[in-house]
Structures are given as structure tokens and as C-alpha cells.
């Protein structure tokens with residue numbers, strides 16, 4: 260079992276963060292949307308989603324579970340390095356975690372984000388968060404963000420099994436005709452258009468399509484049935500006049516029902532755990548839409564703490580450590596796209612509101 264993590268002396272889990280009690284909801288939403296131009300009405304609506312669940316997002320507990328699973332996995336492999344956790348938008352805030360790491364003498368940490376794809380929101384914004392936090396903490400460790408892992412087998416294979424399990428939940432007479440509806444977070448059209456490196460834009464959609472194709476192909480091999488599949492979007496935000504990626508999952512379900520599709524599996528392929536987008540936008544809203552339409556629907560599980568996903572994090576750390584030592588580690592992927600590079604090239608997923616300092620790109624090191 261590969262376990263050499265030199266030159267790293269820590270792993271940092273970097274996530275979005277979420278409220279833990281009703282009083283947290285409004286300040287959390289203010290943190291998320293500061294300077295992002297989200298209308299008040301949308302914020303009030305999203306606040307209600309959180310209040311429906313007692314003012315608490317499941318995301319922090321899911322990260323606590325992931326941390327525990329990672330610790331066990333590292334221990335099993337004889338990897339002793341400490342694991343830290345910091346968030347973009349809620350306690351434990353990234354800068355506080357960096358202070359703790361600095362006080363503990365950490366010099367160089369690998370960073371795993373709970374976000375698998377390339378786009379400003381899902382990649383560069385985290386790199387900007389790292390730069391902001393480092394600027395606030397004198398003597399902060401060097402940070403190396405692990406590559407986007409949308410096409411890593413440890414991310415894709417649990418999705419395949421989750422789809423097969425969800426198909427099994429559907430009534431037998433409609434199962435074989437079920438449509439596979441892959442769902443991810445909508446982003447503004449201009450963010451989608453500029454996602455990825457300058458020579459391969461629209462990477463956000465291309466990456467999701469690639470994963471959806473692989474999953475659908477493997478499901479076919481396992482079940483013997485060729486299920487049709489689509490990529491659709493949830494959680495649209497912003498002003499109604501700003502174009503975002505479409506179709507919305509609810510509109511799509513209407514269309515499938517009209518076309519006589521007998522059943523659907525909803526697959527939250529854009530997310531790594533059952534956080535608010537999944538339990539509200541899919542389990543609450545989209546499943547209600549399906550029910551209203553008389554469309555049998557099952558929701559596939561997210562990776563969560565699937566052992567393959569947990570092992571992937573360890574493998575990405577060991578892979579990157581080898582690369583930093585000048586070795587050429589294998590970089591497992593599935594599908595038609597190559598592995599993303601360890602450092603994002605210049606101009607990758609630009610911030611359309613103006614350039615800001617970011618870490619972990621080509622030329623950003625040291």
C-alpha cells in the first residue's frame with residue numbers, strides 16, 4: 260500500500276460550510292452572497308429551505324463523518340499526518356484553521372476540496388479563499404490543492420452503484436424504461452462558458468457529460484438495459500434576467516412526463532454529499548414535482564463516506580506527493596477526458612468580476 264506522503268505534513272479538507280442552528284442562517288447567507296448580486300427574494304426563499312430543516316444544514320456533520328473516515332483510512336495505511344478542516348462560509352473558517360495549522364508547525368499541506376469539477380464557483384473561488392486566508396495568517400503553511408477529481412474512479416464508481424440501487428427501488432414494471440437524470444448545480448451562463456482552461460472552455464458541462472456517459476455505460480453493462488440519460492440543473496440563483504444553465508430539473512421532469520417516460524432516477528452527480536441542494540432541491544422539491552406528475556422517481560445516493568471515495572482522497576494525496584518529489588505517478592481516470600493538472604493553468608475558470616489573488620495555479624507556488 261503506497262503511503263509515502265513526503266513532502267506533505269498535513270491534509271486540509273476545504274469545504275463550503277453551512278449553518279448549524281436557526282440564528283446562523285442569515286449570517287451564513289450573507290457570507291455566501293457578499294458581492295455576488297443575489298436578489299433579496301431569492302435569499303429569503305433559500306433561508307426558508309434551511310428553516311424547513313430546523314435551521315441546520317447537514318453539510319458540516321457530513322464533513323465530520325468524512326474526516327473520521329479519512330483518519331481511519333490513513334491509520335490503516337500507516338499515514339500519520341494530521342487532517343484539518345476549514346470552510347469558505349462558516350465555522351470552522353479557513354483562516355482560523357490555517358492559524359491552528361501554523362501554531363502546530365505545519366509547513367506544507369495538501370488541500371482536498373468537497374467540489375469535484377472545474378468552474379469559478381467550484382474551483383477558482385476556493386483557490387481565492389486559500390489566498391485570502393494565507394494573507395491573513397503570518398507564517399501560514401504552503402498549500403497545494405489536489406486536482407479536480409470528477410473523473411477519478413473513486414468518485415465515479417460509487418455513482419454507478421448508487422444508480423443501480425436506485426433503479427432497484429423503482430417498481431419493477433417501470434424500472435427498465437427509467438430515464439437517468441443527472442443533476443448538478445446550475446451556474447450563470449457566462450461562468451459556464453469560461454469554465455476550464457483557455458484552450459478547453461465549457462469544461463463544467465463537458466466534465467459532467469463525460470461522467471454521465473461513463474455511468475450510463477456501466478449501468479447498462481450491469482443491468483443489461485440501455486437507459487436514456489440527460490444532464491440537468493438545480494439550485495438556480497441570481498437575478499431572473501441573468502441566464503443560467505438549463506433545463507431546470509423540475510421543468511425537465513415535466514417534459515419527460517409529457518413524453519411518456521415511465522420513471523426516473525435523479526442522480527446528484529455534481530455533489531459529494533447529501534447537503535441542502537440535495538435534501539431540498541432534489542428530495543423535497545424535485546421529488547414533489549415527480550409525484551405531482553405521477554412519475555415514479557428514486558434518488559441515487561451521493562459519495563458521502565463510500566470507502567472508494569475515502570480511498571480516493573488518500574490516493575490523490577499519495578499521487579500528488581509523488582509528483583512533488585519529481586516522480587511520475589499513475590493518474591487514474593474514467594471516461595474520455597484527461598486528468599486535470601495539479602496546478603490550474605493561467606486563465607483557468609476566471610473570476611468574471613475582476614482578477615483576485617489565487618493560490619495553486621501555475622506560477623502561484625511558494
Ligand SMILES: CC1=C(CCC(=O)O)c2cc3nc(cc4[nH]c(cc5[nH]c(cc1n2)c(C)c5CCC(=O)O)c(CCC(=O)O)c4C)C(CCC(=O)O)=C3C
Nearest residue numbers: 275277291295305316318373374380381444446496534535
Ligand atoms: C457550482 C456550485 C456548487 C458545487 C461545488 C461546491 O460544492 O462548491 C455549489 C455548492 C454549494 N452551494 C451551497 C449553498 C449556496 N450556494 C449559493 C449560491 C451559488 N452557488 C453557486 C454555485 C455552486 N454552489 C453559484 C454560482 C451561486 C450564486 C452566487 C455566486 O455567484 O456565488 C447560495 C446563496 C443562495 C442562493 O442563491 O442559492 C447558497 C446558500 C452549498 C451549501 C449547502 C448546504 O448548506 O448544505 C454548497 C455545497
Ligand SMILES: [Fe+2]
Nearest residue numbers: 380444494536
Ligand atoms: Fe451554491
